[in-house]
Amino acid sequence: MNIAKKMQSNTKLEMGEGELDVVVVGAGFAGLYQLHKLREKGFKVKLLEAGSDIGGIWYWNRYPGARVDSHGAIYQYSDPALWKDWAFKELYPDWQELREYFDHVDSRWDLRKDVMLDTRVTGAEFDETSRKWTIHTEGGRDFVARFFVLCTGFAAKPYIPDFKGLDSFRGEIHHTGLWPQEGLDTAGKRVAVIGMGASGVQVVQETAPEASHLTHFVRTPCLAIPMWQRTMSDADNEEMWRDMPVDMAMRFKTFGGFNYDFSPWGVFELADEDREEVFQRIWQRGGFWWWLNNFKDVIFDEKSNRAQYDFWRKKVLARIKDPRLAEIYAPKEPPHPYGVKRPSLEQNFYEVVQRDNVDVVDLKRETIECFTEKGIKTSEREYEFDVIVLATGFDGVSGGLTSLDIKGVDGRTIGEKWSDGVRTQLGMATKGFPNLFFLYGPQSPSGFCNGPTCAEAQGGVMVKILENLRAENVTRIEAQSDAEEAWRKFCLEVADMTLFPKADSWYMGANIPGKPRELLMYPAGLPAYLEACEKSIAEGLSGFQKA
Numbered sequence: 359m360n361i362a363k364k365m366q367s368n369t370k371l372e373m374g375e376g377e378l379d380v381v382v383v384g385a386g387f388a389g390l391y392q393l394h395k396l397r398e399k400g401f402k403v404k405l406l407e408a409g410s411d412i413g414g415i416w417y418w419n420r421y422p423g424a425r426v427d428s429h430g431a432i433y434q435y436s437d438p439a440l441w442k443d444w445a446f447k448e449l450y451p452d453w454q455e456l457r458e459y460f461d462h463v464d465s466r467w468d469l470r471k472d473v474m475l476d477t478r479v480t481g482a483e484f485d486e487t488s489r490k491w492t493i494h495t496e497g498g499r500d501f502v503a504r505f506f507v508l509c510t511g512f513a514a515k516p517y518i519p520d521f522k523g524l525d526s527f528r529g530e531i532h533h534t535g536l537w538p539q540e541g542l543d544t545a546g547k548r549v550a551v552i553g554m555g556a557s558g559v560q561v562v563q564e565t566a567p568e569a570s571h572l573t574h575f576v577r578t579p580c581l582a583i584p585m586w587q588r589t590m591s592d593a594d595n596e597e598m599w600r601d602m603p604v605d606m607a608m609r610f611k612t613f614g615g616f617n618y619d620f621s622p623w624g625v626f627e628l629a630d631e632d633r634e635e636v637f638q639r640i641w642q643r644g645g646f647w648w649w650l651n652n653f654k655d656v657i658f659d660e661k662s663n664r665a666q667y668d669f670w671r672k673k674v675l676a677r678i679k680d681p682r683l684a685e686i687y688a689p690k691e692p693p694h695p696y697g698v699k700r701p702s703l704e705q706n707f708y709e710v711v712q713r714d715n716v717d718v719v720d721l722k723r724e725t726i727e728c729f730t731e732k733g734i735k736t737s738e739r740e741y742e743f744d745v746i747v748l749a750t751g752f753d754g755v756s757g758g759l760t761s762l763d764i765k766g767v768d769g770r771t772i773g774e775k776w777s778d779g780v781r782t783q784l785g786m787a788t789k790g791f792p793n794l795f796f797l798y799g800p801q802s803p804s805g806f807c808n809g810p811t812c813a814e815a816q817g818g819v820m821v822k823i824l825e826n827l828r829a830e831n832v833t834r835i836e837a838q839s840d841a842e843e844a845w846r847k848f849c850l851e852v853a854d855m856t857l858f859p860k861a862d863s864w865y866m867g868a869n870i871p872g873k874p875r876e877l878l879m880y881p882a883g884l885p886a887y888l889e890a891c892e893k894s895i896a897e898g899l900s901g902f903q904k905a
């Protein structure tokens with residue numbers, strides 16, 4: 359270690375951290391919950407965060423139109439000390455309101471004093487003698503702790519395709535997940551948006567009305583659902599507060615951690631007109647209800663899934679006049695089964711893309727050849743832009759973990775270990791990395807689960823594990839190979855019973871060249887997941903080796 363680095367790392371003692379029980383990484387819903395709960399239980403904890411403020415993805419994703427697709431009432435912590443006097447302004451809050459929410463959480467939980475902002479973790483090593491992790495950060499400061507809990511989220515690694523000539527563009531170019539904190543004025547500008555996941559839909563919708571011109575580059579359409587956004591009246595918030603205890607209790611009992619679940623019927627168990635009526639009723643609720651409160655077999659059965667797609671398409675076609683746009687955004691043949699790629703919510707997206715100042719490029723017919731000084735050259739022509747928005751997604755779920763230089767006991771990183779597929783025990787730990795846990799990561803409900811619900815459900819399991827280890831005076835815990843092979847087998851077998859493997863989605867790791875193609879989420883729903891975790895805890899942490 360060079361002298362400068364040594365001096366920097368010594369500053370940890372002057373800063374008064376001393377011996378830490380736990381270092382948590384990431385100041386989103388999951389990490390902040392860990393900090394709060396572990397401190398409450400008497401652990402000495404510090405939280406390291408790469409961003410300049412708390413809020414997790416809502417710190418980074420502040421592009422125009424960024425908002426959550428879970429309704430606000432369910433997208434918050436369950437602590438009454440927080441929700442009892444928190445009123446939402448909109449049914450689906452935007453990034454600004456969510457940042458205000460995190461300030462509110464901090465005002466009640468007093469979090470910031472133990473959060474080190476602007477502190478990006480780069481790597482770590484485990485010392486077998488002390489049974490502790492030394493954690494390295496950008497800038498050279500090191501932290502030492504017995505346990506290392508990574509709450510780095512599913513979107514820690516933005517993905518930018520390897521476009522030829524990307525650096526030659528002379529205008530503004532930004533990935534949605536790395537949007538300039540000071541904002542970006544797109545009024546009167548020529549804007550390109552590449553991509554159509556949740557971020558692509560939101561940026562197009564928000565930016566087109568003020569840009570002089572917007573070009574949307576679409577490869578696979580997102581099969582978007584109406585948000586039916588509205589402001590929250592006093593009566594709406596009163597109703598939310600009244601229902602909160604029941605709704606919060608229900609979250610852990612549903613597949614996706616919401617206050618609703620799939621219906622008990624299969625699509626073809628109902629007569630045609632009844633089925634249509636049910637579809638219509640769910641459609642009217644909008645939002646994720648259309649996805650996760652639909653017939654129970656839409657995710658498993660192709661024919662049922664097609665019925666859901668056809669209903670969706672009929673609704674969307676009624677809003678698109680131009681047949682070319684209709685075939686791009688709502689094609690006759692579904693691009694993949696409905697709902698096996700995350701459907702985003704929209705407000706007036708299908709109207710916005712028909713504006714006179716919007717062009718849509720179908721990347722299945724016209725491919726991007728390269729970026730130029732002035733814009734983008736496709737197989738057809740060169741387009742000129744002032745601003746290019748890369749709504750190209752993330753190396754989701756596992757990318758934040760696999761990109762870190764965290765060395766396991768055999769010298770391999772997590773990325774090297776998972777190069778031919780993810781292996782975990784309970785989606786929380788992986789063999790070779792003792793005393794290291796990760797939340798909202800692969801083979802856990804993560805991407806299938808409402809964020810704050812998962813932060814509390816899986817976060818509660820994490821806290822129990824650490825409390826049990828402390829009670830037993832265990833200083834080393836490591837996932838076992840046979841347990842993680844069994845967990846992997848279960849996840850992949852259940853995945854194969856669903857339609858998820860049929861889409862090239864980030865759920866399947868298929869948006870990243872070279873990434874193993876496998877379902878990255880635990881696919882049997884939150885209640886089954888929690889049952890498996892509780893079983894392991896009841897058995898004295900089966901699937902782990904303790905010492």
Ligand SMILES: Cc1cc2nc3c(=O)[nH]c(=O)nc-3n(C[C@H](O)[C@H](O)[C@H](O)COP(=O)(O)OP(=O)(O)OC[C@H]3O[C@@H](n4cnc5c(N)ncnc54)[C@H](O)[C@@H]3O)c2cc1C
Pocket residue numbers: 383384385386387388389390406407408409413414415416417419425426427428477478479480509510511512513514556557758762797798807808809810813
């Ligand atoms: C655009 C977008 C829309 C979303 N919409 C929804 C939605 O509608 N509903 C829903 O339930 N979920 C949604 N999500 C998922 C969202 O990730 C979760 O809701 C929730 O934010 C997860 O919280 P978390 O604490 O696990 O992770 P995050 O909120 O992602 O927080 C992780 C934190 O870790 C930090 N970090 C990462 N790596 C490092 C490092 N090496 N060193 C230091 N710090 C690091 C990051 O800076 C970040 O602050 C959305 C995600 C995105 C990106």
